[in-house]
Amino acid sequence: xxxxxxxxxxxxxxxxxxxxxxxxxxxxxxxxxxxxxxxxxxxxxxxxxxxxxxxxxxxxxxxxxxxxxxxxxxxxxxxxxxxxxxxxxxxxxxxxxxxxxxxxxxxxxxxxxxxxxxxxxxxxxxxxxxxxxxxxxxxxxxxxxxxxxxxxxxxxxxxxxxxxxxxxxxxxxxxxxxxxxxxxxxxxxxxxxxxxxxxxxxxxxxxxxxxxxxxxxxxxxxxxxxxxxxxxxxxxxxxxxxxxxxxxxxxxxxxxxxxxxxxxxxxxxxxxxxxxxxxxxxxxxxxxxxxxxxxxxxxxxxxxxxxxxxxxxxxxxxxxxxxxxxxxxxxxxxxxxxxxxxxxxxxxxxxxxxxxxxxxxxxxxxxxxxxxxxxxxxxxxxxxxxxxxx
Numbered sequence: 001x002x003x004x005x006x007x008x009x010x011x012x013x014x015x016x017x018x019x020x021x022x023x024x025x026x027x028x029x030x031x032x033x034x035x036x037x038x039x040x041x042x043x044x045x046x047x048x049x050x051x052x053x054x055x056x057x058x059x060x061x062x063x064x065x066x067x068x069x070x071x072x073x074x075x076x077x078x079x080x081x082x083x084x085x086x087x088x089x090x091x092x093x094x095x096x097x098x099x100x101x102x103x104x105x106x107x108x109x110x111x112x113x114x115x116x117x118x119x120x121x122x123x124x125x126x127x128x129x130x131x132x133x134x135x136x137x138x139x140x141x142x143x144x145x146x147x148x149x150x151x152x153x154x155x156x157x158x159x160x161x162x163x164x165x166x167x168x169x170x171x172x173x174x175x176x177x178x179x180x181x182x183x184x185x186x187x188x189x190x191x192x193x194x195x196x197x198x199x200x201x202x203x204x205x206x207x208x209x210x211x212x213x214x215x216x217x218x219x220x221x222x223x224x225x226x227x228x229x230x231x232x233x234x235x236x237x238x239x240x241x242x243x244x245x246x247x248x249x250x251x252x253x254x255x256x257x258x259x260x261x262x263x264x265x266x267x268x269x270x271x272x273x274x275x276x277x278x279x280x281x282x283x284x285x286x287x288x289x290x291x292x293x294x295x296x297x298x299x300x301x302x303x304x305x306x307x308x309x310x311x312x313x314x315x316x317x318x319x320x321x322x323x324x325x326x327x328x329x330x331x332x333x334x335x336x337x338x339x340x341x342x343x344x345x346x347x348x349x350x351x352x353x354x355x356x357x358x359x360x361x362x363x364x365x366x367x368x369x370x371x372x373x374x375x376x377x378x379x380x381x382x383x384x385x386x387x388x389x390x
Contacts, residue, residue, distance in 0.1 A: 002179045002188050003198055007138055007206045008240030010044050018044060031153065031245055033176070041243025043136065046211055047233035054230035061224045063093040063101070064369045073336060075379035076371050078104040078310075079167075079325040086111035087158035088219065091170060094374075095308060095329060095365045099276035101172040102308065102359065104325070108163050113217040113228075114235050116155045120172040120221075123272070123279060124148040124158075125252070125357060127312060127325070129166035131159050136238050137246040138204030146202070147271070147281075147357075148249040149177045155218060155235045156247065167325070169310050171359055175275040195271075195281075200254040204246055210234035252312065252355055255281040261290040263297060266358060277305075280358040284314065286351050296346035299337030306331050306365040307358065314354035318342050321382060328379070332364055340385045 011018040018026045027048045032040035081092050083106070090105040101120075107129070126146045133140040133148060135156035142148060142158075150156060160166055183194035190197045211234075218229045250271075258268045269280040287295035296318050307330040311322045318338040322328065330336035338346070 002184060002190070002244075004242070004244055005203050005246060006240070006242030007204065008044075008209075008238065010042070010240040010242060014042055020046065026239060031243075033245065039244035041137070041241055041245040043238050043241040045233075046209060046237040046239060047213070049233070049235075051233055052229050052231045056228050058219070058226040058228055060226065061093075061221075063096055063224075065096070066367045066369050066372055069367045069371070071331060071333060072380045073331070073334070074327075074329045074367060074371060075322065075376040076327055076374040077323065077325060077376065078169075078327055078374060079106075080374040081370050082106045084108045087160075087168065088115050091168075092370050093368050094327065094370050095367055097361060097363050097365050099174040099274075099363070100359070100361050100365065102327075102365075103168075103170040103172075105168040105170065107158070107160055107166045107168065110159050111157055113219055114155050114157055115219050115221070117150070117152060117172070117221045119152065119223050120174055121152045121176050121274075122148075122150040123171040123173065123177055124150065125169040125310070125312075127167035127169055129168075130161045133158050133247060134207065134236065135204065135247055136235055137241060138207040140202060140204050140247055140249060142249060143251070145251040145253050145355075146249045147252060148247060149272070150247045151176065151245055154247055169357065171279065173274045173277070177272040177274055177279070180270055180273050195256045195258060195269075196250060196254060200250050202249045202251075204248075207236060207238075209239045210236050252281050252283065252357070255283050257281070257283045257285040259286050260288060262288050262293050263295060264288075266360070269358065276363065277359055277361040280360070282309075282354055282356040282358065284351065284353045284355070287346070287349050292347075294343060294347055295349055295352070296338040296343045299335050301335040302330060302332050304332065304362060306361045306363075307336070308361070308365065310357045310359075312355035312357065314356075315352070316354050316356065317346060317349070317352050321376065321379065329365060329367070337383075339382050 027045040029043045090107045091103040093103050095102040130143050213232050220227045271281045272279045309328045311326045
């Protein structure tokens with residue numbers, strides 16, 4: 001995260017004695033990135049975090065690539081693939097490559113275990129649902145529209161208030177989600193031109209540490225493999241921590257889009273970047289006002305990136321047939337753009353009323369067999385202006 005935060009009790013300076021009421025020492029844990037050269041946090045545990053008395057490997061994650069998938073534009077309906085379960089077990093993977101995996105989930109229950117992704121950072125968009133994300137950094141309440149970033153190695157749970165209509169859009173990344181450098185000044189503070197500021201972020205609140213011992217299960221994901229650790233100490237036994245590394249969220253409706261006299265390209269909608277892809281927010285906004293400006297996007301060929309759009313809500317002015325929860329992917333190598341009539345219809349329009357999340361990867365994304373089950377078969381034909389004669 002781009003700014004310092006602290007919660008609870010801790011000694012000053014660090015790496016010095018910090019005693020519990022019974023005279024024993026609290027256990028300090030450094031959680032660091034890039035060895036000792038990146039951002040980090042220091043946490044103080046009631047019990048040593050290394051204790052484990054049982055370990056077993058679980059069934060691996062089976063995301064089956066659709067190996068025969070043609071090179072074409074895809075549109076599929078994620079709400080047509082629902083699996084019962086919690087925030088982890090309900091996930092269905094639709095797209096993947098070496099550095100990125102894209103899932104949706106419709107949680108129908110709360111987990112009775114804790115979860116850690118040991119190899120990846122998670123971006124979790126709460127499309128529908130309310131509740132709280134509990135972690136070893138504290139509690140982070142969430143509502144619909146929240147975009148939660150959970151750093152690699154964080155132990156957490158998502159606890160939902162109810163199970164009427166929960167929906168998550170999840171993107172795993174092998175490298176951290178970061179605030180783009182051009183949004184920050186030399187001190188790391190968001191500049192005035194950035195589409196959000198520090199006050200738009202939600203950061204963890206203090207969670208009363210758990211002193212009790214017992215048997216606590218943690219599911220640890222290591223790429224495709226899952227391991228169940230059973231440990232005697234509750235994972236949320238942290239009495240205090242400080243640093244720059246922790247979960248946080250920003251609501252999609254807190255993003256302030258930039259507009260221009262003529263059409264601005266997608267990078268102006270940038271939310272976060274990673275080393276291998278970017279995440280953008282599309283929000284309601286005024287359209288271009290230059291005389292003769294065409295608000296609809298121009299046709300575009302991605303030569304080195306795959307464009308994924310997750311449609312959240314509203315009127316998607318350049319696309320027909322998509323609905324809330326749709327995903328489109330426009331791959332490398334073939335042009336895409338507005339469908340017939342959309343360019344002309346946009347001329348003179350004053351604004352758009354849409355919410356969507358874009359993921360632009362810097363290498364091909366491969367559809368899984370879940371796409372076969374949810375596909376719009378005729379999407380690639382939706383640009384035809386002249387129907388083929390019989």
